[in-house]
Amino acid sequence: MIVALTGGIGSGKTTIAKMFANLGVPVYNSDQWAKKLMGSSKKLKTAITQLLGENAYSNKELNKKYISQAVFNNKILLQKLNEIVHPPVREHFSTWASGQNASYVIQEAAIIFENNGYEFYDKIILVTAPIKLRIERVVARDGASEEEVLARMNNQWSDKKKMALSDFVIENIDLTTTQIEVENLHNVLLNLSAQS
Known part of the structure; x- marks a missing residue:
């Protein structure tokens, strides 16, 4: 089963991808x-x-x-x-x-909706976070200005638009809660891939 892991800049896709990798899921960045x-x-x-x-x-x-x-x-x-x-x-x-020899694999990709690539996947996981938090994360990570981060966000679809086309949504604010959500979702995906 091919699963997309996507989300806007600063949502924490890579952090969540690492959580899946730690559960033994092959992840492609x-x-x-x-x-x-x-x-x-x-x-x-x-x-x-x-x-x-x-x-x-x-x-x-x-x-x-x-x-x-x-x-x-x-x-x-x-x-x-x-x-x-x-x-x-x-x-x-x-x-x-x-x-890969696994029940499912994850492709971590920022823009699967913007380039009409979303039809390629069996399931799509969208990572979201409040805009203010996303800006803070990117400023801290890249040393970018708030204006630069907003310019990059403007090249991506809004979370609301992406949610309509996603199978699962993880709101990534608190890492402890996110970890539990990832583990639960992992079990759901294992069951889905066993059925297909």
């Missing part, structure tokens, strides 16, 4: 793999350089800061970049998933 593929695939490097210019790579390394500054306030460029990067990541994930 799309963001990390996308960066690896963007750094190692000649085809991707060429396409990204054509889209964003030579500065997209510095000393043959992915210039993450330059890229995020180039696309975050430019929805068209962001969409074009996603169109280049998402298909190879999807392909890589499918290969990875078929090699």
